[in-house]
Amino acid sequence: MQVIIVKKASEGAILGANIIKNEMLKKKNIVLGLATGRTPISLYEELARMHKEEGLDFSDVTSFNLDEYCNVDFEKEGSYHFFMNKHLFSKVNIKKENTNVPNANALDLEKECKAYEDKIKSKGGIDIQLLGIGQDGHIGFNEPSCSLSSRTRKEFLTLDTREANIDDYGSLDKMPISAVTMGIGTIMEAKKILLLAFGKSKRRAIKECVEGGVSSLWPASILQFHNDATIIVDEEAAADLYNINYYKQKYEENL
Ligand code: F6R
Numbered sequence: 001m002q003v004i005i006v007k008k009a010s011e012g013a014i015l016g017a018n019i020i021k022n023e024m025l026k027k028k029n030i031v032l033g034l035a036t037g038r039t040p041i042s043l044y045e046e047l048a049r050m051h052k053e054e055g056l057d058f059s060d061v062t063s064f065n066l067d068e069y070c071n072v073d074f075e076k077e078g079s080y081h082f083f084m085n086k087h088l089f090s091k092v093n094i095k096k097e098n099t100n101v102p103n104a105n106a107l108d109l110e111k112e113c114k115a116y117e118d119k120i121k122s123k124g125g126i127d128i129q130l131l132g133i134g135q136d137g138h139i140g141f142n143e144p145s146c147s148l149s150s151r152t153r154k155e156f157l158t159l160d161t162r163e164a165n166i167d168d169y170g171s172l173d174k175m176p177i178s179a180v181t182m183g184i185g186t187i188m189e190a191k192k193i194l195l196l197a198f199g200k201s202k203r204r205a206i207k208e209c210v211e212g213g214v215s216s217l218w219p220a221s222i223l224q225f226h227n228d229a230t231i232i233v234d235e236e237a238a239a240d241l242y243n244i245n246y247y248k249q250k251y252e253e254n255l
Helices: 010-026 041-054 081-089 110-124 160-164 186-188 200-211 219-225 246-255
Strands: 001-006 031-032 062-065 067-069 128-131 153-158 178-181 193-196 229-234
Touching: 001 246, 010 128, 010 193, 010 229, 031 067, 041 081, 062 110, 067 081, 081 186, 110 153, 110 178, 153 200, 153 229, 193 200, 193 219, 200 219, 200 229
Parallel strands: 001 229, 031 062, 031 128, 128 193, 193 229
Antiparallel strands: 067 178, 153 178
16 A cells, blocks of 8 residues: 655645546556545546646546435436536546446346446456545445445445535435445455545544554455555645654655
8 A cells, every 4th residue: 555645635636636647648448436525526627627738538438436325316416426527527528428427316226236347347347446535434435344345235324424425415314325336345356546535534544544454344444455555645634644754755765
């Protein structure tokens, strides 16, 4: 696991976008795994800028999003379909038919989840998976105590997660209680992982993910078993890391 500590979130977003850009330049028909939430917004802004000003080409790119809430209107703010269109898909030349966000309103969710997995496999798997992390250590919506080999499925959200994402819904009773999420097993099959975490609310989760024991109580800790995982954190999120100086030194010496 490579840990990169940046001073500010804006720096982390630019660095993350450059990592994705470099992968896109190596493979034109790359398969991107994408995340939603507050964390990747500036990274998507930077990718959109790269498309507009530097001609970064998304025409052969395929994308798979991590998750979507159940029982929400995909056309409306609060859904992850809406989020992706707003922050990335409408700003770059990705083909609509090449973008995939789980259909969490499907009548037969089991069939839908299996089809999502099959589609990822049929495209050759995910080349680089972008992740945020919940305060409770979730990645995707794989909540604490989930199976560490889980696949795409419906998952109930913890109270902690529902409270953290209340903004788009106004109140807890309007907030969805479940979502369809790629599983931990699905995420771990991505060839490369890029996790971003900014701000002091992520401090404990980053500590457990990077330096804690691998445990389903902190689902992101499984990334310690991935052979190509990069974690970009700002100083606030990194503050509790025991080996903080070592990570800084290692990164600076490799620059
Ligand atoms: C979103 C997702 C979640 C978020 C996490 C952090 O697609 O999978 O795991 O990455 O909840 O959310 P923010 O970035 O809003 O703190």
